[in-house]
Amino acid sequence: MMGNGAPVGDPFQPHLEWGLKASFVGYISSLADGRIEASNGVWQAGNSLVFPASPAADVPDNEVWFNGQVSFSGHGGMMKLDLIEPRVENHDETITLTIGTATGRVAIAELTETAVSRAFGLVKTRFSAVLTESGSQLFNGQYPAGQQLEDLEVVLRG
Numbered sequence: 074m075m076g077n078g079a080p081v082g083d084p085f086q087p088h089l090e091w092g093l094k095a096s097f098v099g100y101i102s103s104l105a106d107g108r109i110e111a112s113n114g115v116w117q118a119g120n121s122l123v124f125p126a127s128p129a130a131d132v133p134d135n136e137v138w139f140n141g142q143v144s145f146s147g148h149g150g151m152m153k154l155d156l157i158e159p160r161v162e163n164h165d166e167t168i169t170l171t172i173g174t175a176t177g178r179v180a181i182a183e184l185t186e187t188a189v190s191r192a193f194g195l196v197k198t199r200f201s202a203v204l205t206e207s208g209s210q211l212f213n214g215q216y217p218a219g220q221q222l223e224d225l226e227v228v229l230r231g
């Protein structure tokens with residue numbers, strides 16, 4: 074996937090870092106025609122995808138918006154999953170990660186804050202993530218709701 078020539082981001086830029094689900098990334102990589110394509114500012118750090126924070130001015134207080142898109146595809150186009158402009162949203166003490174898809178915005182994961190650290194003028198918040206029911210549908214039901222996903226890290230200016 075994003076090998077030589079892939080964009081390299083500035084680690085001091087506010088961003089969301091997420092590996093989605095390592096076994097899914099491994100599954101895509103194992104397909105003869107499996108592809109993972111990043112665009113609109115997404116870069117790769119280790120096993121994670123990094124989405125830059127959105128500079129939009131009209132973001133509600135209880136949400137953090139990120140730019141960029143990652144598309145996973147394989148099986149001759151029958152398997153396709155897009156992660157578009159993720160948002161972390163806090164509604165009534167429930168924190169969700171939503172993503173744009175071809176058919177609208179979907180809550181893919183429910184998040185639980187597990188750690189906060191500060192360095193270099195940035196606040197780094199770590200979350201554990203489990204799949205929602207609508208997230209399960211994005212994976213064709215291959216993973217049940219409640220499935221543990223990779224942890225997320227949100228890095229913002231503090």
Ligand code: HEM
Pocket residue numbers: 096097100148151152153154211212213215216
């Ligand atoms: C032609 C259509 C498809 C075929 C032939 C196919 C085939 C397979 C096979 C053989 C596996 C088992 C892989 C392994 O255990 O190593 C698998 C796993 C999986 N497939 Fe598909 N699949 C298809 C479509 C889809 C679609 C539409 C999705 C939706 C995103 C999907 C998502 C998954 C997921 C999430 C796994 C589990 C990966 C893991 O974590 O181990 N597949 N598929």
